[in-house]
Amino acid sequence: MKEIRFYRTESGVCPVEEFLDSLTGKQAQKASWVLQLIEDMEIIPVKYFKKLVNTDDIWEVRVQAGNNIFRLLGFLEGRQLVILNHAFQKKTQKTPKKEIQIAEARKKDHLRRRKML
Numbered sequence: 001m002k003e004i005r006f007y008r009t010e011s012g013v014c015p016v017e018e019f020l021d022s023l024t025g026k027q028a029q030k031a032s033w034v035l036q037l038i039e040d041m042e043i044i045p046v047k048y049f050k051k052l053v054n055t056d057d058i059w060e061v062r063v064q065a066g067n068n069i070f071r072l073l074g075f076l077e078g079r080q081l082v083i084l085n086h087a088f089q090k091k092t093q094k095t096p097k098k099e100i101q102i103a104e105a106r107k108k109d110h111l112r113r114r115k116m117l
Helices: 015-021 025-040 097-116
Strands: 003-006 049-051 059-065 068-077 081-090
Touching: 003 025, 015 025, 015 081, 025 059, 025 068, 068 097, 081 097
Parallel strands: 003 081
Antiparallel strands: 049 059, 059 068, 068 081
């Protein structure tokens, strides 16, 4: 079982919450269902949660609501904690490099600030 938390910037902004707030009710409901599935299941189907290759250990939460495809990116902290730090609507087959770079930069920021505590 995993625990999901959302990354916050140094100024307290939560990019994933802002993204989820921008979705329609049905889209947000589906995203919430997928996040709950990830927290509740011991073995999570790749259809919903997958490690991205050629990244700095970035994972993606995969949400499809009708014709809309969303990705929430983040990383594992330990074995059970998932920190989601970036979200976007996917419009291409491959996850765009710039989206991965944002997630990797936020991961570094999170880990750097955590060490300072």
